[in-house]
Amino acid sequence: MKLSEELERSLREFVAAGPVEVREAARRLAPLSALNWEIRGAADRPLLHLWSEHHNLTRRxxxxxxxxxxxxxxxxxxxxxxxxxxxxFVRQEFELSAKDLSREEFRDRLAQLLAQQFPDETLESLSVAPDLEHSFSGNYARGTLRRGSARWAVLGMPDSAAGSGAEQSLTFALLWLDRVRQSAQRGVVAGLRLILPHGTSRAVAHRLEALDPRLAIELYEHNPEWQTLQRIDLPRAAALSSWLVPVRDAQALIAQAKPALEAVLAASLEATQMNPAPETREVFLRFRGLAIARWEEGHVYFGAGDPREELSPGTQPRLKKLFRDLELYRNALATDTQHPLYRAQPERWLESLVREEITRIDAALDSRFVYTQVFAASGGGSGVIDVLGVTRTGRLAVIELKADEHIHLPLQAAEYWLRVHRHHAQGDFARYGYFPGIELLPTPPLVYLVAPALRFHPSTDTLLRFLSPEIEVVRVGLAEDWRRGLRVAMRQ
Known part of the structure; x- marks a missing residue:
């Protein structure tokens, strides 16, 4: 039996027998019931694709x-x-862990750990009660430790919350630190202690490099047996690898797929773009940002958002209907703004407009060079779109796009800035074919946060104040009807 067939049969049998949890490198990702999955590609070395609104993972x-x-x-x-x-893929009834502990049990055990780790300090408070007014859910335990007149803000993350991404805990930890500072009537707030599940601290340690170096932040992991807290060596843990996609690889992939995908466009849909995915050797055809066709190993598949139906003479009528629906509903002037085709993947739609008219974001940007998917396996499941550009004077520009409120936008932008800054310092962009003919300035990259003006999360300003002074951020607020054309309503 071929590996692809054996894999599909095994997965279906496994799922049918009960609830299943997905883990990679011993780290919990999500319940399988919350994910879509498919197997495609070569029969002897198939690709397994797992995805949802918050996750996107493809592995050979x-x-x-x-x-x-x-x-x-x-x-x-x-x-x-x-x-x-x-x-x-682990059956949940066979392997229970700390994720099954209630919030109160997690709080009580964390209190014991803090007492053991910091015997000379007093735990003043530790709560898991939601406080939505200040953007705190019950997913984290937050409190304060005091020694004399000095206090430490503490935020702990249980194993059960690790599936949402440990790096997101840093956003809430910084907001909690700000809250503790505001409520401290006397004494000083020494800093922040962030406590994470075992094996989840690397991404957080990496993001800490983007923060103001004057901040005192300690990072800990609690081990699976809940016996001790282990302090993380930040310089060692922060070394996070990333790989640039060579421009020539992306161009070669498009050249392979172009004849087949251009045949798909016999109906001559405008506003389409070809986006290569070198990681999986695929090329996606997008209409106003929405994936409508996919080329893979000489075959073309189509469908709105998730192209899976193979193109053949028998499926041509359905393809033509899809094109008609796209022209009617995925249109800036569409009357039915609740239609799924209008509402699907708004960040991708916004990205397509920015790529066409990047100088609307800032006239200083060079419209000749606009790159997306610069880093291999750099995510996208976050719902934030990363775009890389350059000013006319040669300064790199990181552009983060979001169509709705997103509390993690500042720190996700900072993480992308770190990657770009590191590769720039190593001379990788010229080496891999980016920005030909441009002499890049040694200055750290600019950051543009782009969203509808009324859709920036209320915590954005607070989080930006925690970033390193090296990171220069420009907030660009768009008019609410951005689908009809980019108009800047606010720039800060």
Whole structure:
């Protein structure tokens, strides 16, 4: 039996038997019930795609390492890496962990750990009660430790919240630090202690490099047995790898796919763009940002948002209907603004407009150079779109796009800035074919946060104050009807 067939059969049998949790490298990702999945590509080395609103993961499956009653273990490969990783599907009834503890139990155990770790300090408060007015949910325990007149803000994350991304905890930790500072009537707030599940601190440690170096922040992990807290060595943990996609690879992939995808466009839809995905050797055709066709290994698939139906003479009528619906409903002047085609993937629609008219964001930007998907496996499941550009004087520009309120936008922009800044310092952009003919300035990149003017989260200003002085941020607020054309209503 071919690996792709064996994998699909094993997954279906495994899922049918009960609830399943997905883990990669021992880290919990999400319940499988919250994810869509598909298997595609070569039969002997298939691609497994897992996705949802908050997750997007594609891995090359090398083999099935284990298929027992309580777990299915796959040997998988990420783009840009030679060493295989481990992807697990674990039955929840066979393996319970701290995620099953209630919020109150988590708070009580964390209180015990803090007392053991900091015996000379007093735990003044520790709460898991939601405080939506200040953007705090019950997913985290937050409190303060005091020694003399000095206080530390504390935020702890249980294993059960790790599926949402440990790096997101830093946003709430900084907001909690700000809240503690505001409420402290006397004494000083020494800093922040952030406590994460075992094995989840690397992404947070990386983001800490983007913060003001004057901030005192300590990072800890609690081990699986809940016996101790381990302080993380930040310089060592912060080394997070990323890989640039060579421009020539993206161009070669488009050249391969172009004849087949241009045949799809016999109906001559305007406002389309071809976006290569070198990681999976695919090219997507997007109409106003929405994926409508996908080329893979000589085959073309179509469909709105998730192209899966293979194009053939028999499916041509459905393709033509899709084109008619797109012209009617994914249109800035559409009357039915609740239609799924109008509302789907708004960030991608916004990205398509920015790519066409980037000088509307800032006249100083060079319209010849607008790149997306610069980093291999750099995400996208966050709902924030990363665009890389350059000013006419040669300064790199990081442009972060969001169509709705997004509390994590400032720190996600800062993380992308870190990656761009590091690759710029290493001379990688010229080496990999970016910005030909441009002499890039050594100045750190600019950051543009772009969203409808009324859709910036209320916490944005607070979070921006925590960033390193090296990160120069410009907020660009668009008119609410941005689909009809980019108009800047506010620039700060």
């Amino acid at each position: 499956v090398l083999s099935i390492s284990e298929n027992s009653g309580d777990r299915l273990v796959l040997s998988v490969q990420r783009f840009g890496r030679t060493k295989p990783d481990r992807l697990e």
